[in-house]
Amino acid sequence: MPTAPLLRASSNRPLALRALASATLLLAVAGARGADAIPTAHEPSGEPGFVKVELPKEAEYLKTLALDKGLVANVWTVGPELANTVAIDLDFRNRLYAAQTWRFRLGGILDVREHLYLYRDDLKNHTSADRLAMITKWASQGKLPLDVYTRYSERVTWAEDRAGSGRADTFKIFAEGFNGPLDGTAAGILVTDPTTVWFSCIPAITRLSDNTGTGVADSRTVISDGYGPRFSLSGHDLHGLVRGPDGRIYWSVGDRGYSVTGQEGQAFADNMAGAVFRSELDGSGLELYYIGLRNPEELAFNADGDLFTVDNNADMGDEARVSWLLEGGDSGWQAGWQLLQSASFARTAGLSGAQPDPWLDEGLWKTRHPGQPAYVLPPAGYCTSGPCGVAYFPSSGWAPSDQGRFLVCDYRGGFNSGIWSFGVAQKGATYAVTDTTKFVFNTPATDVAFGYDGRLYISEYLGQWCVGDQGRILAVTRPEFAGSAAVADVKALFAAGFGRRSDAELATLLAHDDLRVRQQAQFALVGHRQGYQTLLDAATSARDVRARVHGIWGIGQLGRVQAKETA
Numbered sequence: 001m002p003t004a005p006l007l008r009a010s011s012n013r014p015l016a017l018r019a020l021a022s023a024t025l026l027l028a029v030a031g032a033r034g035a036d037a038i039p040t041a042h043e044p045s046g047e048p049g050f051v052k053v054e055l056p057k058e059a060e061y062l063k064t065l066a067l068d069k070g071l072v073a074n075v076w077t078v079g080p081e082l083a084n085t086v087a088i089d090l091d092f093r094n095r096l097y098a099a100q101t102w103r104f105r106l107g108g109i110l111d112v113r114e115h116l117y118l119y120r121d122d123l124k125n126h127t128s129a130d131r132l133a134m135i136t137k138w139a140s141q142g143k144l145p146l147d148v149y150t151r152y153s154e155r156v157t158w159a160e161d162r163a164g165s166g167r168a169d170t171f172k173i174f175a176e177g178f179n180g181p182l183d184g185t186a187a188g189i190l191v192t193d194p195t196t197v198w199f200s201c202i203p204a205i206t207r208l209s210d211n212t213g214t215g216v217a218d219s220r221t222v223i224s225d226g227y228g229p230r231f232s233l234s235g236h237d238l239h240g241l242v243r244g245p246d247g248r249i250y251w252s253v254g255d256r257g258y259s260v261t262g263q264e265g266q267a268f269a270d271n272m273a274g275a276v277f278r279s280e281l282d283g284s285g286l287e288l289y290y291i292g293l294r295n296p297e298e299l300a301f302n303a304d305g306d307l308f309t310v311d312n313n314a315d316m317g318d319e320a321r322v323s324w325l326l327e328g329g330d331s332g333w334q335a336g337w338q339l340l341q342s343a344s345f346a347r348t349a350g351l352s353g354a355q356p357d358p359w360l361d362e363g364l365w366k367t368r369h370p371g372q373p374a375y376v377l378p379p380a381g382y383c384t385s386g387p388c389g390v391a392y393f394p395s396s397g398w399a400p401s402d403q404g405r406f407l408v409c410d411y412r413g414g415f416n417s418g419i420w421s422f423g424v425a426q427k428g429a430t431y432a433v434t435d436t437t438k439f440v441f442n443t444p445a446t447d448v449a450f451g452y453d454g455r456l457y458i459s460e461y462l463g464q465w466c467v468g469d470q471g472r473i474l475a476v477t478r479p480e481f482a483g484s485a486a487v488a489d490v491k492a493l494f495a496a497g498f499g500r501r502s503d504a505e506l507a508t509l510l511a512h513d514d515l516r517v518r519q520q521a522q523f524a525l526v527g528h529r530q531g532y533q534t535l536l537d538a539a540t541s542a543r544d545v546r547a548r549v550h551g552i553w554g555i556g557q558l559g560r561v562q563a564k565e566t567a
Contacts, residue, residue, distance in 0.1 A: 049106065053462045053470040066441040067476075068421070070399065073440065076457065076475040077159055077168035083471035085459040087239065087298070087389065087447045091191040092494040094451050095160045096473065097174065098459065099186035099199065102155060104234065104467055107148040108183055111234035117143060118231070125229045126271045127259045128182050128203045135181055146181065153179035154186035154201050156208065158215065159473070168473070175199065175208045175217040184228055187297070188251060190241035192281070194497075200238040200251055202228035205283075223283030226260035227253045229271050232335065236274070240299040240309065245550075247523060247557040248278045248285075252309065254295035255335045262286030273334040276307070276325055284564065292330040292376075296323070298390040298447070300406060303515050303546075305553065306431070308424070310387035310408045311379070314338045316357075318365040320387050321379035322408075322422060324431045329377040332364035367432075381433025383422050384410035389447030389459070395513040396486040397454030399478055407456075409445040413464050417444045440476060451475075452494045452516075454482030490514050498524040503534045510551065511544035518546060522554040532558055 055061070058075050065073050076096075085098040103109045112119050121134045139146045156175040159168040174197065178186065184202025191197050197208040197217065204225040208217035227238045236254030244250050257271035263284045268277075274293035279286045295312035302308065307325040316338065323331055337359035363369055368378040389409040393402045404423065411417045418441030423434040446461045458474040481487070498506065498520045506528075509521035525531030535558065538551030 049466060051463045051466045051468045053468045055462070055470060055472075064415070064442050066418070066438060068437070068439045070478050070480060071440065071476055072479055073474050073476045074166060076161070076166070076455075076473040078470065078472040080469055081168075081171040081471070082157060082159060082459070082473060083469055084461060084463055084467055085446065085471050085473070086185060086187050086461065087189045087241075088449045088457060088459045088473070089189045089191045089197075089241075090449055090451050090457065091158075091194050092452070092497060093160070093194060094453050094491070094494075095158050096168070096449070096451075096457060097156060097158045097189050097191055097197055098471075098473075099189040099201075100155045100157060100471075101185045101187075102152040102467060103179070103183065104185060105465070106467055107144075107151045108179070108181065109185055109234060110144075110231045112231050113233070115144075115231070122230050122232065126257075126269065127229050128226055131229050131231070132182055149181035150179050153177055154183060156186070156189065156197060156199055156217070166475070172215045174210070174215065175220065182228075185235070185237045187237040188239035188241040190243065190249070192243055192249075198241050198249060200241050202238045202253075202256070205238070205241075205249075205251055207281075207283075221283075223249075224260055224262075224277065224279060224286060227258045228256040229259055230256045232256045235297075236295045237297075239297050240276070242299045242301065243519075244278065244301060244307070245305040245519060245522075245553045247526060247553075247560075248280060250276060250278045250289065250299055250307065252276045252293065252296040252299055254297075254312075255293070255333065257335075260286070270334075272336055274311075276309075280560070280564075285560070289327055290325045290329050290331075292332045292334070293323070294331075294333045297388040299325070300390045300392045302392055302406075302424075303404070305549070308380075308390070308392075308406060308431075310384055310390060312387055313365075313385070314341075314359070316341050316360060318359065319382040320384045321365060322381045322383050322424070322433050323379045324377070324424070326377055326430075330375055331379070332373070332376040333359065337364075368430075377430075380424055380427075380431040381422075381436075383420055383433065383436045384408055386411045386413075386417070389445065389449075391448045391450060391456075392515075394450050394490075394516050396490045397450075397478070397482050397484065399481055402478075407439060407448050409448060409458075411444060411446050411461065413444075415442050415444055418442060419445050419448060419458065440474075443474065450516075452491045454484070454487035454491075486513065490517060493517055494520075499527060503528060503531050506531070507534050507538060507547075510538050510547035511542065518550050522550040522557070526554050526558045526561065529558070 082098050084101045087099040125131045153176045157173050160170045162170050178201050182203050186201050188200030195210050199206045204222045207221045209219045236256045238253045240252030242250050255274045259269040261267045268288045276290040278289050296309035299309050311321045313320040340355040340357045388411050391407045419439045421439040422436040424431045425434045444460050445458050447459045449457050456476040460472040462468045462470050506521045506525050512518050535551045535554040538547045542548045
């Protein structure tokens, strides 16, 4: 795995750049006589509302899909049960969980381009309390009434194919009631075990638990709060939930900003940029992992434990960027760069026109080039126009040519969307994108998740830029590999779980071909506590380098657990 660059990206940007952006924005806020919308290909279109989705016949639709050679696609479910799905994940039983939005552009989730009367106030918000005060202020002046912000709730629903027919036949709402005035889009979901679901919905990361086995969350705990103090642009949300090889939970937030405080009192705040955070499972040890992102909708680790995202472009001549997220790194973005590019906005602020913009003028967004500021960690390459869901290929069920690659959804608002496959390779102390290919296209995909049954599950958002009454989940396979003994082995391992397996068996699983199995074996050994010796043996003497790596990660994870218990 690459090591840190000699000129490691700093978590503190040069003061001159911060001063330029801050001073110009303050001038805009103070002097604006009105603000214009920033033209963008990602701008919501049509009046906010519910859309009645008209679907073609299933067989006809499947014929329109452009599939990579050797792929077969089927509809796993279609109907109202999973309408407006933004993100998906699967539990060990291959039950699919969906994060669904019912508030997008209707209530609670506003886009400042459609509500310019609050634009200048929105720029000044630094905390959730500021945003609530702004909402209340404008409601009292005859704008959107307060009940608009509480009328609809976000939702988590699960679906399952109990009959084994290849289609979902059982559905249940796992959690709802996310309809507070500050609640945002249901944009991220992670299942860490059969009873625990992690859910990201501005302003908080929430742990949902089913302690009674009813299929419904009976407890919810906020583990981190204070994300999205600004409305800004819709879709720039709290998302990207993934569990790292170190056992921590990682998540991302777009440039709606954050003002958060950890359990130990550490505070992190920036109302103009996106970032990546991580914490222990109980929310302790909160850390700001990476800064300077625009809208990193999902995160994925490769087999070497390196974290990647695809960050959305700003429609200013820049491109969406495949970014390796090195701890402490900075991609250089802040929302001021986009605002400064609008000549009409600058004029309403009392300026002569568009202002100098380091994002473009200094090539902050580009791959490494001469003269680029050293504090920026450049992207590995470019891919997509509307990046959202990201996933890394497991071993079982997929072709050798798929191994070591990522998938990323490219949502463009309709059926011109799809899924790309891309590869990365080490380049000096960093990474470079090697190639990008279309994997599945003509599908309005928002997320992808690999099942334990050899299938790739794809969530389709059918409402375009509105809320629709229908949703669809596709299941894609490579039949040549999906029916293999390796897939059956992985499915059986996860169905039985890992917690009750012996240390000796878990030691062998640390060298399993499937990354997901190796990781769960590591986590189980950490959970055993007495598994330290097994992890140490793997780290120091295992013949398989994969087992050695997981042994090292496991020792570090166990060390943090024990340090907390003895503190």
